[in-house]
Structure formats: C-alpha cells, structure tokens
Amino acid sequence: MDYHHPIAPVRMELARAFVCPQPAYAQRFNVVEGLKHGTIFPELVRVYVPERERPGCPREVGQ
Amino acid sequence: MWVYEKKLEYPVKVSGPNPKLAKAVITQYGGPDGELAASLRYLTQRYSMPTSQAKGVLTDIGTEELAHMEIVAAIVYNLLKNAPLEQIKAAGMEGYYADHDRSVFFVNGDGVPWVAAYIQSKGDPITDLHEDMAAEEKARSTYEHLINLSDDPDVTDVLRFLREREVVHFQRFGETLNIVQDHLSSRKAW
Amino acid sequence: MPAMNRDELMLRIQALEFTAVDLNLFLDTHPCDARALADYNQVAAALAQTVAVYEQMYGPLTNFGRSQSCGRWAWVEQPWPWETQA
Numbered sequence: 001m002d003y004h005h006p007i008a009p010v011r012m013e014l015a016r017a018f019v020c021p022q023p024a025y026a027q028r029f030n031v032v033e034g035l036k037h038g039t040i041f042p043e044l045v046r047v048y049v050p051e052r053e054r055p056g057c058p059r060e061v062g063q
Numbered sequence: 064m065w066v067y068e069k070k071l072e073y074p075v076k077v078s079g080p081n082p083k084l085a086k087a088v089i090t091q092y093g094g095p096d097g098e099l100a101a102s103l104r105y106l107t108q109r110y111s112m113p114t115s116q117a118k119g120v121l122t123d124i125g126t127e128e129l130a131h132m133e134i135v136a137a138i139v140y141n142l143l144k145n146a147p148l149e150q151i152k153a154a155g156m157e158g159y160y161a162d163h164d165r166s167v168f169f170v171n172g173d174g175v176p177w178v179a180a181y182i183q184s185k186g187d188p189i190t191d192l193h194e195d196m197a198a199e200e201k202a203r204s205t206y207e208h209l210i211n212l213s214d215d216p217d218v219t220d221v222l223r224f225l226r227e228r229e230v231v232h233f234q235r236f237g238e239t240l241n242i243v244q245d246h247l248s249s250r251k252a253w
Numbered sequence: 254m255p256a257m258n259r260d261e262l263m264l265r266i267q268a269l270e271f272t273a274v275d276l277n278l279f280l281d282t283h284p285c286d287a288r289a290l291a292d293y294n295q296v297a298a299a300l301a302q303t304v305a306v307y308e309q310m311y312g313p314l315t316n317f318g319r320s321q322s323c324g325r326w327a328w329v330e331q332p333w334p335w336e337t338q339a
Binding site: 067072077116119124136140235242 | 277317
C-alpha cells in the first residue's frame with residue numbers, strides 16, 4: 001500500500017529504524033464506524049484477508 | 064493507579080460453546096505474544112523511559128492491553144461456559160479442565176503456563192521500544208492465525224478488532240521511537 | 254439524545270470511549286495537534302453526558318469514588334461485562 005508522506009525525514013542514519021509519523025489530524029470515522037474498524041483513522045486501517053478467502057489458497061485434502 | 068470501568072472496550076458475543084476454539088484463543092490471554100505479556104511489558108518498561116511522552120504512551124497502551132486481556136478472557140469464558148464434557152474431551156482440553164474446570168487461566172494453546180521470560184525491560188529505551196514494536200507484530204500475526212482458525216463469525220469479529228489495535232499500537236511505538244531517538248541525540252549534541 | 258435502551262446506551266458509550274482512546278494515543282505522540290485536542294475534548298464531553306444517562310438508569314460504571322451510588326450499592330449488581338450470553 002503506497003503512502004506518500006508529506007514530511008520526509010531530514011537525515012537518515014545507518015543502523016536506525018524509522019516509522020513514518022502519522023501526519024497532522026485531518027479526519028476520522030464516526031464513532032460507530034471507528035469502533036467497528038478498530039481505529040478511528042482511515043489511513044491506519046489494514047484489512048486482513050483470511051487464508052480461505054485468498055485466490056489459489058492451499059486446499060485441505062479432500063476438497 | 065488503576066480504576067476499573069465496568070464495561071468491555073469492544074462488545075463480545077459467541078455463537079455457542081466451542082472448547083476447540085477456546086483452546087486456540089487462550090494463547091492471547093496467557094501465551095508469549097498475548098495481552099498479559101503486552102500489558103506487563105509496557106507497564107514495567109515505562110518507569111525507566113527518558114521522556115514524559117514515552118511514559119505516557121507506555122502507560123496508555125499498557126492500560127489498553129489490560130482491557131484487551133479482559134476481552135480475550137470474555138471470549139474464552141463464553142466459549143467454555145456450558146460446554147459439555149464430550150466437547151471438552153473432543154477438543155483435547157481434558158488436561159486444562161482437570162486443573163481449571165471451565166475457568167480462565169494464563170496458559171498458551173498447549174497449556175504451557177505464562178512466564179516472565181516472555182517479556183523484557185532492558186532499561187535502554189531504544190531497545191525496549193524495538194521490543195514493543197516486535198511484540199505488536201507478533202500479536203498481530205497471532206490474531207491473523209486465530210482469524211484463520213475461527214469457525215465462529217462473532218469471535219472472528221472481535222479478533223479483527225484486536226488485530227487492528229496491534230497495527231495502531233505499532234504505529235505509536237514507532238513514533239515514540241523517533242521522538243526518543245531525536246531526544247537522545249539532541250542531548251548528545253553539545 | 255434520542256431514547257436508547259441499555260444495550261444501545263452501552264454501545265454508544267463503547268463507541269465514544271474508543272474514539273477517545275484512539276485520539277488519546279494519537280495525542281500522546283502528537284501533543285501539539287490542536288485539532289486532535291479539540292476533537293478529544295468534544296468526544297470526552299459527549300462521553301461524560303452519555304455515561305451520566307447510563308449511570309442514572311443502570312448504576313455506576315466506575316467505583317472508588319468516581320460516581321455516586323444512590324439508594325443502594327449498585328456496583329456489585331449483575332451483570333458483569335464478560336457475562337454476555339444468556
């Protein structure tokens with residue numbers, strides 16, 4: 001998932017991890033939608049596709 | 064100090080007794096990457112963090128993990144509640160039942176009891192925050208495995224909520240790492 | 254606020270409080286974000302209002318001195334949060 005961060009790091013060091021900070025607060029889900037999603041921030045939603053729903057997923061013996 | 068709120072962070076219901084699913088889900092209660100480990104890890108690391116902001120993040124996420132521990136307990140409790148002994152035996156849970164009946168205890172899916180070696184507080188804030196980011200990813204993976212195993216859509220719904228929380232927590236720990244690293248290098252630059 | 258039954262009120266409280274929690278964590282790493290702070294305060298006010306309605310009808314959600322318990326010690330009444338099935 002591409003995410004073009006508006007603030008690039010000024011200086012990157014070797015042997016140091018960096019996580020893109022979430023930019024300034026802009027919008028959120030309404031409270032009911034937020035609870036359902038597990039976050040109020042649309043940009044932090046990471047949908048999970050379970051194994052059985054992926055195309056070409058390994059089938060169990062007999063299926 | 065902690066004050067208890069008499070509600071769950073997210074509503075829990077189950078479709079019916081399911082000891083087989085309970086046996087798997089219980090790892091997020093008493094297993095290596097579960098919510099007890101998460102809460103205790105963050106709540107004990109917070110004391111030696113160098114910035115007030117980091118102490119805040121660890122206190123707040125640690126507290127939220129206690130709420131998640133309660134949610135996992137509620138799932139396991141309701142999956143075992145009224146489960147007939149035949150189902151418990153078919154699920155391979157006789158050992159658990161012998162020691163705990165249908166109560167909720169701190170073990171993983173194979174009955175291995177929780178141990179403090181699952182967590183660490185190294186005292187080095189960079190080290191501790193990396194452990195925290197790794198912990199969130201391990202928890203996320205475990206919830207994904209449980210989602211794959213779950214045959215109860217009500218339980219799957221709660222597992223998805225808990226999984227997404229791990230993604231958000233990872234983001235916050237990552238941001239805290241940036242802030243602490245900047246703070247520490249600015250202190251050195253004199 | 255439209256009239257809600259116990260379950261609807263509880264769900265509303267869960268939704269409002271969860272929003273406050275997620276905003277709280279955001280503010281922990283973005284403490285100078287004024288818009289987030291304003292939204293947090295608005296949500297906190299709505300939460301307090303909804304909790305007050307719930308507690309008036311169904312008893313306290315917090316103890317250790319955080320809310321009043323009128324007429325009886327309702328804190329130890331059923332149900333407890335993990336008791337969700339019949």
